[in-house]
Amino acid sequence: MKRKPKKGLARLMELAGEKKTLMVCSAVLSTVSVFLLLVPYLSIYCVLAELLRHADDIAAVDAAYVITWAVWGVVGLLLGYLFMYVGGMCSHIAAFRILYGIRVKLADHIGSLPLGYFNKNATGKIKKVVELDVERIELFIAHQLPDLINTAVMLVVIIVAMFSLDVWLALACIIPMVLGFAAQFSMMAGKKAKAGLKEYFDALESISTSSVQYVRGMPAIKVFGQTVHSFRKFYQDMLHYRDFSLRYTDNFERGYVSFKVILLSLATFFFPVGVYFLSKDPDHVAFAATLMLFLVLAPGISTPIFKLNSFASAMTTIAEGVNRIDDMLKEQPIPEPDNGHKPTGYDIAFQHVSFSYNEQGGNEVLRDISFVAQQGKITALVGPSGSGKSTIAQLIPRFWDVQKGTISVGGVDIRAMKTGELMDAMSFVFQDTFLFSDTLYNNILAGRPSATREDVYRAARAAQCHTFIERLPKGYDTLIGEGGVHLSGGEAQRVSVARAILKNAPILILDEATAYADPENEYEMQLALGELIKGKTVLIIAHRLTTICEADQIIVLRDGTIADRGTHRELLARGGLYKNMWVAYTSSTDWTVDLRQEKEVFG
């Protein structure tokens, strides 16, 4: 029979894996520390009883007995703290190791997901799960779990002690406490609380998502002010969170206040009972000592009860967080074949490929695409904006899997290849260059981490970026991004070309690789790319049609289908979409020249 998947805390214990031993150690040490920390109470009781026994002749008090108990009290306290410290260390070590394990697992898993997942789930939401929900586990395992064990043991011991001392006093103390606690616990752990908590998590995820959008969209927000959707969304999310939290708190506050008042005034319940019994037998010294001990124990019992109460709410919070971590871990990664097939060459072939970003199908952005990009040749993809050029490029490294047709590399369906092997076979220079917040050197090295320093310099020279890097005060050790330099679009692109040169993969996909280059830069980029593409299977997407005139094959796309194909000359001779695009492109270039001339004329 299939086992029901675990949820909440049970699932957390499963995720904790072998760190459970440390958690058990922490629990045992915490339990021992509770017993040790009760010794001072026992010592107070014994000393009080001795003093009361000799209340009318204080000289008769057994000094040695009192001192012995005082010493035991101090020893119990010190040892109790020592055990608590070691137990706390064990739980912290376990917590941080579990945190690390879960984060690595999440990061690995996120890396294996198809890009479609990131379409459906905003960055802010993912960030919140990886950061906040995982971080809460630390608080729970390192602090709340040992506390719970501590608290539960202490509570049991105190209650047993109370009942063994005096049943009536114990009942007068325990009954109101149990009633208050039960009402509060059912509120914090009941269905309503769970639903509220779900809404609370959703509200937090919305804030996280819109705050990321807000920060990313700052330039647009500055230009367009408060009308920007993302800003309004952020503001509304904050309002929603505020209103929801107030409602949520109001719902629970009344119960909590009554519970707190009862717990803090336990003496109001048991003291009259004690006074009643004492009034019946004023000479009953042992009972007077018991009543005094109850007065000492009562605050001692309310602290664990408060802790249990906060534990109830923490438990539901953690359980919800773990469920969200689990939801992410349950997302299906791109399927991997057990035994990957090896390609025999590096031709890329699309056969009747249709693709929709919507997994359920419908709204196809590519329809029945078939072409072969031959090894050692340059294939260019052109077409109006939105015709599907980037989508084609991104299907090759399996950012998404196609719904119909096949894409093969060297005769092997890319779904039958190991992802690692497929990635090793290709380099990508994206339209939007992504550079890590790291040194320039490490950014280039990312192309082939085993490369030597000389290899990195050679790649940078070939990509025409060595000179500008050398001119920076810290050269290759310059940090990029926050706290470092900000590169221009063209410079960043040349760094990413250097990365691709270093990787030296047999397939090269260039998506608008010269998009940011100015005319002078573009020449340098062309030189860099010329170096890069020698002997490779090259797929180029370019808006600047002049950059692909020499391509061996040009595929012209329109609305997700292939409208035409051929060389530059053939396509021009045939007329049609490509010729229109060429005419439009060359006349826009002339238009730029005209503007320059105008500037010269009018100064």
Ligand SMILES: Nc1ncnc2c1ncn2[C@@H]1O[C@H](COP(=O)(O)OP(=O)(O)OP(=O)(O)O)[C@@H](O)[C@H]1O
């Ligand atoms: N991540 C995505 N999720 C959903 N739809 C997408 C996604 N990326 C692109 N699309 C849609 O797919 C279609 C093709 O987009 P694609 O980016 O492939 O076109 P393109 O020819 O490269 O455009 P451009 O020249 O403007 O870059 C467009 O209608 C676009 O809206």
